[in-house]
Amino acid sequence: MLFLQLLASGIQTGILYALTAAGFALIFGATKIFHVAHGATFVIAGYAFYECIQLGMWWPWATLVSFVMAILAGILMAVFIYRPIQRSEGSFFTVFVAAFGVSIAVQSLIQYFFGRGSVTVSSSLTMASEVIEGLYLAPILAVAIGVSIVLFSLVVLFLEKKNAGLGLRALSENPGLLEAFGLNAKNLTVLAFVIGSALVVPAAILTSISIGIQPSSGSKVMLISLAATIVGGIGSLKGAALAGLLLGIIENLVITVVDTQWSEAVSFFILFAFIMFRPSGMFGAPVKR
Amino acid sequence: MAANAADRPESALEAQNLSAGYDDHNVFENINLDLKKNEILCLIGHNGAGKSTLLKVLFGLQPYSAGNVLLNGQKIVPSPSDMAGHGISYVPEGRGVFPGLTVKENFALALWSAKMTGTVADERIEEVLGILPKLKDFWTRRAGQLSGGQQQMVSIGRAMLCKPSILLLDEPSIGLAPKLFQDLLEPIRAVQKQRGMSILLVEQQVGEALNVSDRVVVMKSGEIIYRGVPADFEGDHTKLMEMF
Amino acid sequence: QSGPYVVGTLFPMSGANAEAGGIYTNAVQLAFDHIKEDNLLKGNVEIKSADSLGTPQGGAIGMSRLTSVDKAVYTLVGFTGVSKAAAPIGQRAKTMMINGGAVGPDLASLSPYFWNIIPLANQEVKFLIPWLGEQNIKKISVIYVDDALGQGIFQELKTGLPTNGGSVTSAYSVPPDLQQFSSIIARLRNDQPDAIYIASPNISQIGHIIKQVRDGGIKQQLLTYGAANFPSISKLPESEGLIFTSQGADWKSDQPIMKRFVDSWREKFKTEPTTYGLNYYNGGLLFGYLAKGLEDAGKPVTGDTLVEELKRVGKFELAGGEATFHDGTVTAAMQINKIINGITEKIK
Amino acid sequence: MSNVLLSIRGLSKNFGGLAAVQSVDMDLQEGVVTALAGPNGAGKTTIFNLMTGNLVASAGDVLLHGKSIIGKKPYRIAQMGIARSFQDLRLFTHMSVRDNVLVALEPESWFWQPGGKAAWHKRLEGVEKALERTGLSAMADKRAVDLSYAETKFLSLARILATGSKIWLLDEPASGLDLHSRNRFINILREATAEGVTICLIEHNLDVMTQLADRIAFLDQGKKLAEDVPDKVLRDPELIAIYFGKSQSGN
Amino acid sequence: MINYILNLLTLATIYSIAAASLNVLVGYAGIFSIAHAIFFGLGAYAGAQFALLIVPDVLLASLIGAVVSGALSLLLALPALRVRGEYFVAAGLGLQMVGITIFSEAHSLTGGHGGLVGIPPATLFGFDVSSPGAFLTVCLVALLISLAVIRTLMRSSFGRALMSIRDNESAAESFGKNVPLLKTLAMVVGCAIVGVAGTLFAFNLAFINVESFTLEQSILMLAMVVIGGVGTLSGPLIGAVFLLILPAILTFIPFIPPTEIGTVQQFIYGSLMALLMIFKPSGIAGKTGGK
Numbered sequence A: 001m002l003f004l005q006l007l008a009s010g011i012q013t014g015i016l017y018a019l020t021a022a023g024f025a026l027i028f029g030a031t032k033i034f035h036v037a038h039g040a041t042f043v044i045a046g047y048a049f050y051e052c053i054q055l056g057m058w059w060p061w062a063t064l065v066s067f068v069m070a071i072l073a074g075i076l077m078a079v080f081i082y083r084p085i086q087r088s089e090g091s092f093f094t095v096f097v098a099a100f101g102v103s104i105a106v107q108s109l110i111q112y113f114f115g116r117g118s119v120t121v122s123s124s125l126t127m128a129s130e131v132i133e134g135l136y137l138a139p140i141l142a143v144a145i146g147v148s149i150v151l152f153s154l155v156v157l158f159l160e161k162k163n164a165g166l167g168l169r170a171l172s173e174n175p176g177l178l179e180a181f182g183l184n185a186k187n188l189t190v191l192a193f194v195i196g197s198a199l200v201v202p203a204a205i206l207t208s209i210s211i212g213i214q215p216s217s218g219s220k221v222m223l224i225s226l227a228a229t230i231v232g233g234i235g236s237l238k239g240a241a242l243a244g245l246l247l248g249i250i251e252n253l254v255i256t257v258v259d260t261q262w263s264e265a266v267s268f269f270i271l272f273a274f275i276m277f278r279p280s281g282m283f284g285a286p287v288k289r
Numbered sequence B: 001m002a003a004n005a006a007d008r009p010e011s012a013l014e015a016q017n018l019s020a021g022y023d024d025h026n027v028f029e030n031i032n033l034d035l036k037k038n039e040i041l042c043l044i045g046h047n048g049a050g051k052s053t054l055l056k057v058l059f060g061l062q063p064y065s066a067g068n069v070l071l072n073g074q075k076i077v078p079s080p081s082d083m084a085g086h087g088i089s090y091v092p093e094g095r096g097v098f099p100g101l102t103v104k105e106n107f108a109l110a111l112w113s114a115k116m117t118g119t120v121a122d123e124r125i126e127e128v129l130g131i132l133p134k135l136k137d138f139w140t141r142r143a144g145q146l147s148g149g150q151q152q153m154v155s156i157g158r159a160m161l162c163k164p165s166i167l168l169l170d171e172p173s174i175g176l177a178p179k180l181f182q183d184l185l186e187p188i189r190a191v192q193k194q195r196g197m198s199i200l201l202v203e204q205q206v207g208e209a210l211n212v213s214d215r216v217v218v219m220k221s222g223e224i225i226y227r228g229v230p231a232d233f234e235g236d237h238t239k240l241m242e243m244f
Numbered sequence C: 001q002s003g004p005y006v007v008g009t010l011f012p013m014s015g016a017n018a019e020a021g022g023i024y025t026n027a028v029q030l031a032f033d034h035i036k037e038d039n040l041l042k043g044n045v046e047i048k049s050a051d052s053l054g055t056p057q058g059g060a061i062g063m064s065r066l067t068s069v070d071k072a073v074y075t076l077v078g079f080t081g082v083s084k085a086a087a088p089i090g091q092r093a094k095t096m097m098i099n100g101g102a103v104g105p106d107l108a109s110l111s112p113y114f115w116n117i118i119p120l121a122n123q124e125v126k127f128l129i130p131w132l133g134e135q136n137i138k139k140i141s142v143i144y145v146d147d148a149l150g151q152g153i154f155q156e157l158k159t160g161l162p163t164n165g166g167s168v169t170s171a172y173s174v175p176p177d178l179q180q181f182s183s184i185i186a187r188l189r190n191d192q193p194d195a196i197y198i199a200s201p202n203i204s205q206i207g208h209i210i211k212q213v214r215d216g217g218i219k220q221q222l223l224t225y226g227a228a229n230f231p232s233i234s235k236l237p238e239s240e241g242l243i244f245t246s247q248g249a250d251w252k253s254d255q256p257i258m259k260r261f262v263d264s265w266r267e268k269f270k271t272e273p274t275t276y277g278l279n280y281y282n283g284g285l286l287f288g289y290l291a292k293g294l295e296d297a298g299k300p301v302t303g304d305t306l307v308e309e310l311k312r313v314g315k316f317e318l319a320g321g322e323a324t325f326h327d328g329t330v331t332a333a334m335q336i337n338k339i340i341n342g343i344t345e346k347i348k
Numbered sequence D: 001m002s003n004v005l006l007s008i009r010g011l012s013k014n015f016g017g018l019a020a021v022q023s024v025d026m027d028l029q030e031g032v033v034t035a036l037a038g039p040n041g042a043g044k045t046t047i048f049n050l051m052t053g054n055l056v057a058s059a060g061d062v063l064l065h066g067k068s069i070i071g072k073k074p075y076r077i078a079q080m081g082i083a084r085s086f087q088d089l090r091l092f093t094h095m096s097v098r099d100n101v102l103v104a105l106e107p108e109s110w111f112w113q114p115g116g117k118a119a120w121h122k123r124l125e126g127v128e129k130a131l132e133r134t135g136l137s138a139m140a141d142k143r144a145v146d147l148s149y150a151e152t153k154f155l156s157l158a159r160i161l162a163t164g165s166k167i168w169l170l171d172e173p174a175s176g177l178d179l180h181s182r183n184r185f186i187n188i189l190r191e192a193t194a195e196g197v198t199i200c201l202i203e204h205n206l207d208v209m210t211q212l213a214d215r216i217a218f219l220d221q222g223k224k225l226a227e228d229v230p231d232k233v234l235r236d237p238e239l240i241a242i243y244f245g246k247s248q249s250g251n
Numbered sequence E: 001m002i003n004y005i006l007n008l009l010t011l012a013t014i015y016s017i018a019a020a021s022l023n024v025l026v027g028y029a030g031i032f033s034i035a036h037a038i039f040f041g042l043g044a045y046a047g048a049q050f051a052l053l054i055v056p057d058v059l060l061a062s063l064i065g066a067v068v069s070g071a072l073s074l075l076l077a078l079p080a081l082r083v084r085g086e087y088f089v090a091a092g093l094g095l096q097m098v099g100i101t102i103f104s105e106a107h108s109l110t111g112g113h114g115g116l117v118g119i120p121p122a123t124l125f126g127f128d129v130s131s132p133g134a135f136l137t138v139c140l141v142a143l144l145i146s147l148a149v150i151r152t153l154m155r156s157s158f159g160r161a162l163m164s165i166r167d168n169e170s171a172a173e174s175f176g177k178n179v180p181l182l183k184t185l186a187m188v189v190g191c192a193i194v195g196v197a198g199t200l201f202a203f204n205l206a207f208i209n210v211e212s213f214t215l216e217q218s219i220l221m222l223a224m225v226v227i228g229g230v231g232t233l234s235g236p237l238i239g240a241v242f243l244l245i246l247p248a249i250l251t252f253i254p255f256i257p258p259t260e261i262g263t264v265q266q267f268i269y270g271s272l273m274a275l276l277m278i279f280k281p282s283g284i285a286g287k288t289g290g291k
Ligand SMILES: Nc1ncnc2c1ncn2[C@@H]1O[C@H](COP(=O)(O)OP(=O)(O)OP(=O)(O)O)[C@@H](O)[C@H]1O
Pocket: B022, B023, B027, B045, B046, B047, B048, B049, B050, B051, B052, B053, B054, B093, D147, D148, D149, D150, D176
């Protein structure tokens, strides 16, 4: 029963990871932009939702506002931070440091306007009850599963049916050539940021309900997203999502064998192990050396 | 063979007094080039003459500092997506394929760019595979795993997909075995004759290129120093090559 | 010489623990407002704030600035890591340091210039254990961060509980920045303890644990230490019924100093006062008393003389009652609180 | 009969189901320029990669001075005196032209090179000589990325020239060059062979091939179909059909 | 004032050493490490333990710090030899996170979260060098030596070999470069130097715990290198001074209510970082407009 319980909580954690990781993976996979500020988008989405609820808004509207804010944040960063840097041939690390700067700035802005503590949106969805003997589940688990399945299906469908997925993959390989094909690399970059940032929204909302969100929540999101992206295989959206789910489950299950203070480090052990023994990740193409 | 007023309506893509370059230096200034409808125009010149730059400017990949670009006699400011929309294809110098995508996916991308779907798309693929039958052999392999020449084949095939009315080819022969180069040029020439297409061909393999060209233009250090027809040289192209 | 006396504050003003820094700063400010109103001192007091970022390095830079640029003679600090990094710098510069927030037991002996105006955590647990015995709460599970605070509390529980017939049934050590406790909660459910003690230096983490434990359907009594005085914990709906120790602070007391503190706090900050606020308020007052003593004796006000004065007097009438200082720390009254209908009430 | 420096025996390479190279034998004789010709995808580059250890052979052997070097790491093989160029050049893009060449002259992978000051000066001299011969002296301080196309081709050659290796494997070194540059290129290679360098050359340009090659090995679909002096190979109607197609057969 | 400035300068000097050593990995060898704070920490713990248990001689302790950090850098070399680019960034991240957990749990070596307290004042050959001025001098000398070592190595064939690997690994191999060996050596050199910086850091603070070796620290060091100018000698120094002095200067901004100081400072700090990268992508000391 303990196992089942841990599995359930693992799935819930994992879904949050999967959603954020998929967003990060999509952006990174397509644009090669190491979007460290993905965590900032997460925090913005979470606070937007919280603030709207505080203002008495009906939750679907609040969700909508949260989507708009996150997507807007993504687009702004793509256009005003990353584009100028990439135009001047900024290296991987130039982008990294700029994105890091943005994260700090966003974090302090949120702190300034919303305070430093953790905020939580109260909801009856998080109250667990005994479903079967010894297994406690909260309705939010079902919501999370439902939302993530719908969202992933939508995104995957969009990417595959609309050829946009192909465009994004091509973008990751050679944006210049994309232009020679007559496609617009800038628009595709923005598209990647729109979808990637949108994916983070449900995760942010679920987190603000189930755990609570604070200005500094972004960094953990970023780390796990990054780990899942690599474990899943760079360029594979499904891989990242599955890896996120898996990391969440393992993080929970692992405490049956190791002490609790190690549970977080285990995700990174796994990351390390993957890089050592299967650098292409679960679904990636073999790494070219 | 300078363009006179009567030729105007026939022009497909034209550069008028065009100047362009990089950061600090101009590669060419006040250049005039007129690609007529249904002709193959061969542009040759030494390394660094500015041929690729001109092609890039015409396709909108590179900004120009002065002059005009005319498409079918209309003044335009070229941008890659517009040009593609107008049925103009460009084959860049070097490996013009996405190495991580399969040949099929490379094609799908080009079809997407040309907004072709369904049966139209299938027909186009059929036709190109008819021109370049070898493509079938590696249809589902990643382009990056192909040999240099095979990649070049994919690149040209892809450019033919959107049924282009104008084709800009930048040194398609690099890395191609002579037979393959011919195998490539001949069907293109055939298609061109059959349904009409303007081709601007930049080449170093002057002999082969002249065999298929209608006109030839020589560029030297950013200036056009000669305009003529292949017959001027009666097969002895060394004379032409010594011009630059 | 009569001032201006420079008093420094070294609190985290940004980052995860900035909430605490804000409250501490307000409290110190309030104390000096009162000192000024009373014309207690001849000299003016100037407050200089430095952001410790809550990290040792930030603390070191901030402390070094306070001592050498601002020439603070008296500095209020908080947080264990910061205190440890600041103590040697303060000692070198002969600045008196007062901690009113961190409760790691190892803070007692950092430096002769370093004094705690807050009873350290082990004292709180010592006070709690007999009460647990009375309530027949025997089996305790502990969720703790493996630092001085957590260890102090954990050790105290482990040795203290058996004397009252209780025991620690299970203990979970967690990293200080963990936010997600579902796996621990699953195991807690199996442990079936009578109560769960939460010992983390990270205020938002305590909040996360409380919320997630309750959401997870665990109904057992929750226990923690004085950190629950922070609104982000005490105002959580899930904190209903939470029991925690803190130093004695009877907000309804009619001791004039206390009454004045409580009233002005409510008026000025529109929130309920907390023991942390109280401690730093007292930290401010303490400086007033020490400096006054020195002024009266015609001595200069320096870190050295302040420490001397503290040792000489030993006992001070501060908000909440008389406080006795010895061995680098303070002995003060303790109390047990329970959150009932969102309000913190003293139950013992 | 001249001395065989490098030879391959029964060399094969499969990529998944694709037999890119099938049991190829070939000898590179001292001072002889051997051209590898054949249609695209014939396996020419793959043979180079097998010889230099960049790919691991599925079967067969590579012998240097009669000793097997199969399974050795690329850097070991390079240190044994085999220098190669790449179809896609692979310059050290952000280093200066001079450093691009200098680095090729410093084989020791340690904190310092043996030989002290004297050796250092000798290396510098080597660099200047290589730059001069390839006509790059004027742009020695430019970064490789800032070179024009033709210059990058010559830099790629300068690196190899400087190593002092006696065996060169050149993968389409002159492709895309104009007539003038091509002739310069051919001259440099001629000089090198005169100094005793053994060259194996992949080339699609007939001019270059006929002007340089002493022997041509003809490959198709991973198999070696012929190896002989150019006159013979270029007269074989079968090969011509494969390589040049019909219209060129009179050439 | 003077002591504060000395203190800041000391810290800036220590971080300059750290950033310069990271530059060996990032700028020259193309090894994108974001676990540098772990090696900084290894040096700090090793040096501090040596000072606590044996003798607080800053030279000996630094050597110990360098040796321990350099030796354990082989841990990082392992993945570095297998993967590159973003994959290696992720490996570094894994090492960083696991390393922090180990630092927090290895109580007997690191003092856990509580850290190591009471590191004795530094001495050199028996003389006390713990006064701010003297210790700054010690740190400056260490910086000069580190820079001299780095400069000599990077201008030698070793540096060129590293750069050739950075630019094109397979080509470097084809010119006889033993890539795994060179990468490992670069790693050992970089990490040994940061080990020295770590030891000096421990002496300077007289107290160390995990909070000084977190991912944020690693990123801060990286930011120093990038903001200063990757692959340049002076870049890391400029970056270190800039990123350490800037927040200190920001504390002198008047008119900010004390409760908001931190927030405003952080906002300015973060925005400046982003803006610098937009307008000076190759770093302050880097060549402009270069591609
Ligand atoms: N990205 C660039 N930045 C700066 N200068 C460039 C760039 N690309 C080309 N050039 C310069 O512009 C000039 C023209 O180059 P271009 O590529 O158009 O020549 P080309 O005629 O196509 O030569 P080739 O036959 O070698 O392909 C050359 O001097 C070249 O060095």
